[in-house]
Amino acid sequence: MHPRPSPIAAALYTLRDLEVDVIIMHGPAGCCFRTGRLLEDEGIRVLTTAMSENDFIFGAKEKLTNTIKEAYEAFHPENMGIVGTCASMIIGENMRKAAKEADVDCNIIVVETHGGFDAGDNTAGAILTLKAAEKSGIISKEEVERQSAMLRKATELEKTRGMAKGEYIKPDYGDNKVQVAQKIIQALDDNKKVTIVLNAKKETSYLFADIMTIPWTKIYPENTPTFISNTDEKVGLPYIRHHAEEVNRTIDKQIDYTTGGLDEYPVTGIEAEKILKELNSNITIILGVPHAVDPKEIPGKTIAVTDGPRLAKPLRELGFDNVITELDAHSKTLGSKTIVESEFASTLRGLLE
Structure with missing residues (x-):
């Protein structure tokens, strides 16, 4: 019942942990705005394709390709992350194809996740990011498996002992x-x-x-x-x-x-x-x-x-x-x-x- 961090935010933070230089969010300019601004304080450039209503219907693959090219020309990153949002993922946008067509000289980690992802838990976005990083050769399979196991246990912990148990919990600011x-x-x-x-x-x-x-x-x-x-x-x-x-x-x-x-x-x-x-x-x-x-x-x-x-x-x-x-x-x-x-x-x- 409580608002929880979404898989999108988890993907953004995991890309931070993987030390990417630039992250592009393929969606509206306001999606995960606070998370994106906070990550700027980490020295990561967070950009958006700024999808509009017209893009929600007809797609915005070209916008993504152009944004990748512009990001590379502006920052020359070694590693770049691309994260889906509800808008781009629900319409089935092919972000991998857009990344390939951009043809830039850097590692691109494409994370196909969004706020309504079937797994529901924010940790699902982190696991998808780790798997995408493995495909890009940035992280080993063994490390992906270890971290994924930890993330699943973290979800279990929150659902059994934390604030994701299901019922409404009134905020309590603790003892004096x-x-x-x-x-x-x-x-x-x-x-x-x-x-x-x-x-x-x-x-x-x-x-x-x-x-x-x-x-x-x-x-x-x-x-x-x-x-x-x-x-x-x-x-x-x-x-x-x-x-x-x-x-x-x-x-x-x-x-x-x-x-x-x-x-x-x-x-x-x-x-x-x-x-x-x-x-x-x-x-x-x-x-x-x-x-x-x-x-x-x-x-x-x-x-x-x-x-x-x-x-x-x-x-x-x-x-x-x-x-x-x-x-x-x-x-x-x-x-x-x-x-x-x-x-x-x-x-x-x-x-x-």
Whole structure:
């Protein structure tokens, strides 16, 4: 029932992860406008064929071919992405033929997806993009299979534990950040064990990892929190591995346990559960995609830090003792190359001064 990111947006972000230089959206000028503008902040040129009503009836293959040629002449990209929209895909526009006729000297990844795609889930657009990239020789079959499996698990996670379960969920902006932060500080003051788990998606790790940049080792040298994260620098596309490297470089201390990569968040939560059972902490803070972790499997009190007001209710139903929301995490971190301040981390810093 809730508006969800479409396969078109997922395709755009996946092309970003594949480090294309230019993306052409074959559709009306306003389709996925916000996503396109945000991707400009990443240094990607996002263009449109600006299909009109007449094109919806008679097609606009020539417009696409001309736009490809103009984009190549203007930017000389090494890799270019072409993404379908509802308008072009429903009328059956042959984007591959248009790309071939453009005859430009660059790799072109043609993604035939749209907002009404039968699979319905936004991750379907990402999977189609990966498969198209494999056809262009940009990514291996093995990596496509690994990432596709992760994306399917991500969809399952949202449908079973997240905000895509079906019923209407009223936005909930979480618990009072000051009160929850005070609980954490009191636990550390009382020499109780605190564990911080980063289980974040891609660039959102820059915001959720901000709590790990607090100088915990200086403030609590004898009782420093334990760090667990999904920032394996050897997993994922180069663009994503860079995020992991930067997070690991800027946090307060070395990660104690690594559960996997930043694109493996649907399953790294399960790995975190295994570690948390052994640690037996008094308080565990789970950042990013906390619903990938079952709080009933974790000893002690649990705090979920999420980016979605509509995730607060499902997280409470899962059994988290407290829920904190970080609004606009995606828009705040898109295009970022280093840590972005989070409200919760800022609250903790203020109380620790």
